[in-house]
Amino acid sequence: MTRQQQQEQLRAYIEDGLSLPLYEELSQLHPADAAELIAGLTPAEIARYVELVGPKEALPVFEFVPFLVQKDSLEHLSRQTLAQLMSLMSPDDRADLVEELDDAFQERLLSLLLKSERQNVLKLINYPEDSAGAHMTTAYALLHPDSDVKSALEEVRLQAPTKETIYYIYVVDSSRQLLGLVSLRDLIMSPPRSRVRDIMKKQLISVSAEEDIEEVAKLSSRYDFLAVPVVDAAGRMVGIITFDDLYDVIAEEATEDMYHLANLDTDEKVSSPWQRSVKLRVPWLLGNLGTGLVAAYVVSLFAETIHQVVALASLMTIVALLGGNAGNQSLTVVVRALALGEIKLARNWPVLFKEVAVGLANGLIVGLVIGVISFLWYGNPWLGLIMWLALVGNLVIAGLFGAMVPIVLRKLKLDPALGSSIFVTTATDVGGFFIFLGLATLLLPRILAP
Amino acid sequence: MTRQQQQEQLRAYIEDGLSLPLYEELSQLHPADAAELIAGLTPAEIARYVELVGPKEALPVFEFVPFLVQKDSLEHLSRQTLAQLMSLMSPDDRADLVEELDDAFQERLLSLLLKSERQNVLKLINYPEDSAGAHMTTAYALLHPDSDVKSALEEVRLQAPTKETIYYIYVVDSSRQLLGLVSLRDLIMSPPRSRVRDIMKKQLISVSAEEDIEEVAKLSSRYDFLAVPVVDAAGRMVGIITFDDLYDVIAEEATEDMYHLANLDTDEKVSSPWQRSVKLRVPWLLGNLGTGLVAAYVVSLFAETIHQVVALASLMTIVALLGGNAGNQSLTVVVRALALGEIKLARNWPVLFKEVAVGLANGLIVGLVIGVISFLWYGNPWLGLIMWLALVGNLVIAGLFGAMVPIVLRKLKLDPALGSSIFVTTATDVGGFFIFLGLATLLLPRILAP
Numbered sequence: 001m002t003r004q005q006q007q008e009q010l011r012a013y014i015e016d017g018l019s020l021p022l023y024e025e026l027s028q029l030h031p032a033d034a035a036e037l038i039a040g041l042t043p044a045e046i047a048r049y050v051e052l053v054g055p056k057e058a059l060p061v062f063e064f065v066p067f068l069v070q071k072d073s074l075e076h077l078s079r080q081t082l083a084q085l086m087s088l089m090s091p092d093d094r095a096d097l098v099e100e101l102d103d104a105f106q107e108r109l110l111s112l113l114l115k116s117e118r119q120n121v122l123k124l125i126n127y128p129e130d131s132a133g134a135h136m137t138t139a140y141a142l143l144h145p146d147s148d149v150k151s152a153l154e155e156v157r158l159q160a161p162t163k164e165t166i167y168y169i170y171v172v173d174s175s176r177q178l179l180g181l182v183s184l185r186d187l188i189m190s191p192p193r194s195r196v197r198d199i200m201k202k203q204l205i206s207v208s209a210e211e212d213i214e215e216v217a218k219l220s221s222r223y224d225f226l227a228v229p230v231v232d233a234a235g236r237m238v239g240i241i242t243f244d245d246l247y248d249v250i251a252e253e254a255t256e257d258m259y260h261l262a263n264l265d266t267d268e269k270v271s272s273p274w275q276r277s278v279k280l281r282v283p284w285l286l287g288n289l290g291t292g293l294v295a296a297y298v299v300s301l302f303a304e305t306i307h308q309v310v311a312l313a314s315l316m317t318i319v320a321l322l323g324g325n326a327g328n329q330s331l332t333v334v335v336r337a338l339a340l341g342e343i344k345l346a347r348n349w350p351v352l353f354k355e356v357a358v359g360l361a362n363g364l365i366v367g368l369v370i371g372v373i374s375f376l377w378y379g380n381p382w383l384g385l386i387m388w389l390a391l392v393g394n395l396v397i398a399g400l401f402g403a404m405v406p407i408v409l410r411k412l413k414l415d416p417a418l419g420s421s422i423f424v425t426t427a428t429d430v431g432g433f434f435i436f437l438g439l440a441t442l443l444l445p446r447i448l449a450p
Numbered sequence: 451m452t453r454q455q456q457q458e459q460l461r462a463y464i465e466d467g468l469s470l471p472l473y474e475e476l477s478q479l480h481p482a483d484a485a486e487l488i489a490g491l492t493p494a495e496i497a498r499y500v501e502l503v504g505p506k507e508a509l510p511v512f513e514f515v516p517f518l519v520q521k522d523s524l525e526h527l528s529r530q531t532l533a534q535l536m537s538l539m540s541p542d543d544r545a546d547l548v549e550e551l552d553d554a555f556q557e558r559l560l561s562l563l564l565k566s567e568r569q570n571v572l573k574l575i576n577y578p579e580d581s582a583g584a585h586m587t588t589a590y591a592l593l594h595p596d597s598d599v600k601s602a603l604e605e606v607r608l609q610a611p612t613k614e615t616i617y618y619i620y621v622v623d624s625s626r627q628l629l630g631l632v633s634l635r636d637l638i639m640s641p642p643r644s645r646v647r648d649i650m651k652k653q654l655i656s657v658s659a660e661e662d663i664e665e666v667a668k669l670s671s672r673y674d675f676l677a678v679p680v681v682d683a684a685g686r687m688v689g690i691i692t693f694d695d696l697y698d699v700i701a702e703e704a705t706e707d708m709y710h711l712a713n714l715d716t717d718e719k720v721s722s723p724w725q726r727s728v729k730l731r732v733p734w735l736l737g738n739l740g741t742g743l744v745a746a747y748v749v750s751l752f753a754e755t756i757h758q759v760v761a762l763a764s765l766m767t768i769v770a771l772l773g774g775n776a777g778n779q780s781l782t783v784v785v786r787a788l789a790l791g792e793i794k795l796a797r798n799w800p801v802l803f804k805e806v807a808v809g810l811a812n813g814l815i816v817g818l819v820i821g822v823i824s825f826l827w828y829g830n831p832w833l834g835l836i837m838w839l840a841l842v843g844n845l846v847i848a849g850l851f852g853a854m855v856p857i858v859l860r861k862l863k864l865d866p867a868l869g870s871s872i873f874v875t876t877a878t879d880v881g882g883f884f885i886f887l888g889l890a891t892l893l894l895p896r897i898l899a900p
Contacts, residue, residue, distance in 0.1 A: 029653075156638070157638055160639055166635055185617075188606070188610070188638070189611075217697075251704065258711070262711070262781070269792070274804045278815070284775075292767065306763050314749040314753070316763075317767070325713060328713070329734070342721065366735045369739065429767070
């Protein structure tokens with residue numbers, strides 16, 4: 001059956017109110033796949049599906065439906081189903097969803113929740129977008145340090161149905177101070193009489209709710225954590241961030257850096273309507289136009305030289321192109337290393353020196369090749385020499401700015417990738433044209449009479 | 451205590467053969483942090499550390515030590531310790547390590563292993579670098595479908611010490627055919643008398659050992675898998691890939707795309723010696739030189755026009771710069787969408803049309819701004835008009851090639867990011883210069899006498 005046929009089938013079941021075949025059809029699929037089919041229906045149909053199979057059965061699928069579709073279908077649900085569905089949702093997904101709603105509906109929905117649920121939502125939606133708090137779930141399993149292993153296992157069994165994971169269980173005292181971690185593996189392998197206090201890991205890495213989620217991803221990847229506990233300023237446990245959210249975070253952070261290096265807004269997607277893409281890209285292009293105008297102005301200063309040796313107009317494009325290319329190489333290496341935590345703050349200088357050294361060496365090698373080609377092309381050794389020198393100079397500039405710009409942005413607590421390629425291109429374009437045309441002007445008599 | 455002091459401390463313990471304080475000092479740290487300290491010692495010192503605390507105690511730390519350091523220290527170990535250490539290592543780490551050794555030492559080491567271990571290593575090192583097989587571990591937990599839950603739990607307890615994870619347990623028949631999956635969560639929550647067969651998930655997603663590891667990461671991220679089972683061509687289970695390896699895979703695949711877009715070799719690291727970086731970058735710069743030469747040649751065709759209107763040499767740099775920038779925007783959006791699986795193969799055309807439409811709109815908007823500036827700068831309306839038209843043309847080229855190049859590379863089963871920016875830059879540089887200087891040549895009389 002094709003996707004379309006499957007969707008038609010679902011639609012027919014929904015129209016006829018056939019809840020059992022509907023449920024059975026979808027339960028054969030992984031919830032993520034079922035959600036993809038469901039997401040193709042209208043919001044009213046999705047709501048009717050939730051009503052038909054019941055919020056509890058629909059939830060695993062509903063959680064995989066994209067946000068915007070979820071949001072639209074909520075408005076078609078009955079008061080009662082809506083309240084049940086929201087109570088059943090995992091706290092982090094529920095908060096993310098509520099945050100998307102317009103004020104009136106948000107108000108109405110919050111009034112349907114229990115007081116504790118409402119407070120939970122309000123707490124979660126107050127964390128800044130890229131913080132650990134905004135990505136955590138409050139549905140984590142807890143144990144008391146004085147339980148023995150046997151009763152702890154019983155306790156975990158009871159907690160399991162409502163918890164995001166029971167593979168890491170956190171040990172807290174009566175004021176929710178985080179004391180340690182017990183994995184379910186440790187728990188089932190320890191003698192039943194042991195105390196949780198004695199088998200728990202005490203040296204525990206936790207993050208504050210304000211911590212940048214990117215740092216949490218770095219920690220998890222370094223230590224192979226399945227989940228990371230989040231604590232408030234007083235060291236009280238407030239949530240956990242689990243591996244599946246980190247898959248997305250790691251991919252998103254990389255997308256963010258790639259987009260910033262390419263002068264793209266991170267709100268853009270391949271599926272954005274073209275009008276939106278235009279709106280998001282034009283400001284960046286206008287920013288680059290600034291670079292272009294400065295470079296064009298530098299060239300215009302040497303109009304007289306170019307008028308006498310038009311070959312310069314042709315050759316200068318190579319100087320700018322390769323400078324931009326080399327600058328982008330240095331920039332990308334340094335931005336990625338900063339993102340992955342491969343450069344410690346104290347060790348910026350070696351990175352800067354290295355990129356300048358690489359620029360110098362590349363300039364000498366590639367510049368020599370270009371110099372010889374230019375000499376052979378125009379039969380003028382002085383043009384060849386100037387090309388060589390300009391390439392050396394511009395590739396040193398490329399290495400210097402390619403490394404320096406992201407490091408300085410980082411020192412200023414800004415995103416090392418954001419806008420950095422505009423700075424670097426300005427440096428290599430302006431620098432390249434200035435060195436090349438400046439040298440040509442100085443050596444003009446030699447070029448004209450080699 | 452600073453890091454250096456800690457290292458001196460460790461060194462002193464090792465020299466004096468004080469195994470107990472050495473072990474205690476390190477066991478206070480997370481193995482990843484302990485490994486960072488250990489990795490700063492000489493290979494001989496590391497080997498002596500392993501001998502002193504014993505391979506079993508040293509292993510958790512040793513596994514986090516970087517490959518190259520592990521490798522060097524192995525040669526200093528006694529025969530017996532070496533054999534023990536290798537037996538204890540997890541199968542995937544062991545295979546990765548053996549693969550790095552030179553032939554003679556590899557031979558010697560394999561002869562120390564049990565036959566089954568040796569066969570396991572030889573099997574794992576034969577998978578291609580980016581395949582699921584090369585990333586999987588063979589240390590996974592297994593159950594028989596006819597066990598009841600009580601005995602299954604007992605079985606899991608027995609398997610736990612040697613398995614990478616016991617949170618997903620795979621159900622296989624006597625010929626290792628993969629039948630289903632039971633999570634430890636399901637197991638501890640099910641009645642003790644239930645059969646594994648009845649509680650297991652039967653609709654299971656598995657990958658073949660030859661599958662690209664990038665696809666495995668995509669699957670896990672889509673379905674929130676903690677581990678993915680790997681099967682051979684006959685459907686027999688051969689290994690699993692766990693979440694912690696996928697953290698690294700997701701980050702590495704993103705790095706690979708970023709590097710390819712910036713014309714960098716993926717073997718390069720920020721910590722590579724400068725000579726190596728030069729060696730890896732020069733070929734890419736020479737590749738770009740090809741682009742530069744073609745563009746320069748196009749410019750040289752219009753030498754006579756430039757000679758008459760030198761302002762063209764200045765303005766043409768803006769056309770090329772913005773074309774390159776817009777092309778890079780389209781390229782990055784499409785490459786990232788392909789990598790994240792956001793573009794289905796059948797839906798290439800809408801993406802292409804959209805990027806061309808965005809290019810057209812951006813060209814009309816940004817080109818108008820540049821056109822007006824050029825007009826005001828040089829007081830020549832015809833120069834302004836030509837700039838506008840050239841920008842429109844070049845940004846359409848940018849959108850077209852930026853979307854088409856990665857899509858075509860993908861259709862040819864090549865990496866959509868690899869080398870694509872060279873193609874796109876060639877298109878925008880050559881196209882931009884040709885349109886701009888071509889229009890200027892056609893309208894030369896008008897420009898000279900506006």
